Amino acid sequence: MEEDRASVRSAINPNPLTSAANSALWSLQGHSSGHPVNSSPAALPQNIFTNPAIQPSSVINLSNSSDVVIGPMTQYQGPVTIYQYMDATVEARSMQAGGGINQNRTTENTSILQKLSTSSKLLILLIVVVVIVAGVIIYIEIEQNNRKPDPGPILFGNSYEHGTFPNLGNGHLVIDRDQWGASELAKNLKIPLKHPIPYVLITHIGVQSKPCENVYRCSIKMRTIQDSAIAEKNLPDIQANFYVGDDGNIYVGRGWDYANTYANDTLAVTFMGDYGRYEPNEKQLEAAQYLLAHAVTNKYIDLAYKLVAQNQTKVTKSPGANVYRHIKTWYHFYPCGMDDHPRCGVELGLPDVWDGKM
Structure with missing residues (x-):
């Protein structure tokens, strides 16, 4: 029987190495067959697993199989190693x-x-x-x-409508209290001015005060004058009704409706500087005249108002010789207190000396 099986193996694989390899492969039997694998260790031939020089001529892939027998059912006794190869694609x-x-x-x-x-x-x-x-x-x-409440618009035009305070014309602006920064410490004024006002009083700052040449410096001067009136002279507000800057603009003091500190029934207009030392310029003099023209048109002052200098009402150098020289030539200038003329304000019952503090 062994000879027959050997001959069969030789017939299939005449190459003895290949035959030995196939003998080893044919001897593998599934465990499900129930046959033990018996073989004598001494008679175990060289195969692909024990001899690296021997390579299988083909590879058989098995899956989902049982009781598989490859070749003659040769039984081996000894250890058997089974290698499992997985499909890499799967x-x-x-x-x-x-x-x-x-x-x-x-x-x-x-x-x-x-x-x-x-x-x-x-x-x-x-x-x-x-x-x-x-x-x-x-x-x-x-x-x-x-x-704060809106003080109202300043109209920049040459109209003289009643109830407005426009640009006085020819570039002479009106700088209101809020614009020059009036102090909030000023108290409410109590003595009203009755319109039309019969007298216009011209004064100056004096005490070696240098004229201001622009809105910025004139606004600072206005605040200084007001602070001095309130803190040092114990007055409720700045003294005059209006101030004329060297920049040719008009700065609002007490305005049209309240009495100044010099005398009742007068409109006080103050030149901002010491005009015993300095000469007023043309635009400053013109601005004062434009202010008075506006006042007549709006009936704030009498049509036949009397223009006087402060030195006509009391012993003082105000409004300065240089300003006084100019206003004496103006149409409404009134020479009260001079030569044989009656004193200023006698017809209104004003005091001999206009030096009120209100």
């Missing part, structure tokens, strides 16, 4: 399938996180916008509550 497909599922799940989770993140950002942005808008509204309300 494994790769399995890994790709698993990876695709994980990738889809990862993408879906990332999309949800992105959506949540965007919603959170929009919510935070909305909250910030609401807070900012609320803050702006509160700030505007506070500013409106603290804002």
Whole structure:
């Protein structure tokens, strides 16, 4: 029987090395057959597993098989090693399938996180916008509550409409109290001026005061005059009704409606400087004349008003020799208190010396 099996193996594989390898492969039998593998160790031939020089002529892939017998049922006694080879293509497909599922799940989770993140950002942005808008509204309300009442517009034109205080013409502007920065410490004035006013009184600052040549410096001078009147002279406000700057502009003092500190029934117009030392310029003199023309047109002063200098009403150098020299040539100048003329204001019952403090 052994000889027959040997001959069969020789017939199939005449090469003795290949025959020995095939003998080893044919001897493998599935365990499900129930036959033990018996063989004598001494008679174990060289095979592909014990001899590295021997390589199989072919490779057989088995799957889902049982009771498989390859070649003659030669039984071996001794250890048998079985190698299992997995199809790499099947494994790769399995890994790709698993990876695709994980990738889809990862993408879906990332999309949800992105959506949540965007919603959170929009919510935070909305909250910030609401807070900012609320803050702006509160700030505007506070500013409106603290804002002073609008003193009214200054009209820059050559019209003389009643109830307005326009540009007096020819570039002579009117600088109102709020514009030059009048102090809030000024008290309410109580003595009104009755219109039309019969007298216009011309004065100057004096005491070596240098004329101011622009709005900035004239505004500072106005604040200084007002502070001195309130703090040092204990007056409720600045002294005169209007002030004439060297810049050719008119600065509002007590205005049209309240009495000055010199005398009732007079409109006091003060030149801002010491005009015993300095000469008034042409635009300053013109600004004063434009102011008086505006007053006549709006019936603040009498059509036949009397223009007098302060040195005609009391012993003083005001309004300075240089200003006095000019106003004596003006049409409404009244020479009261000079030569044989009666004293100023006698017809109105004004005192001998115009030195009131109000």
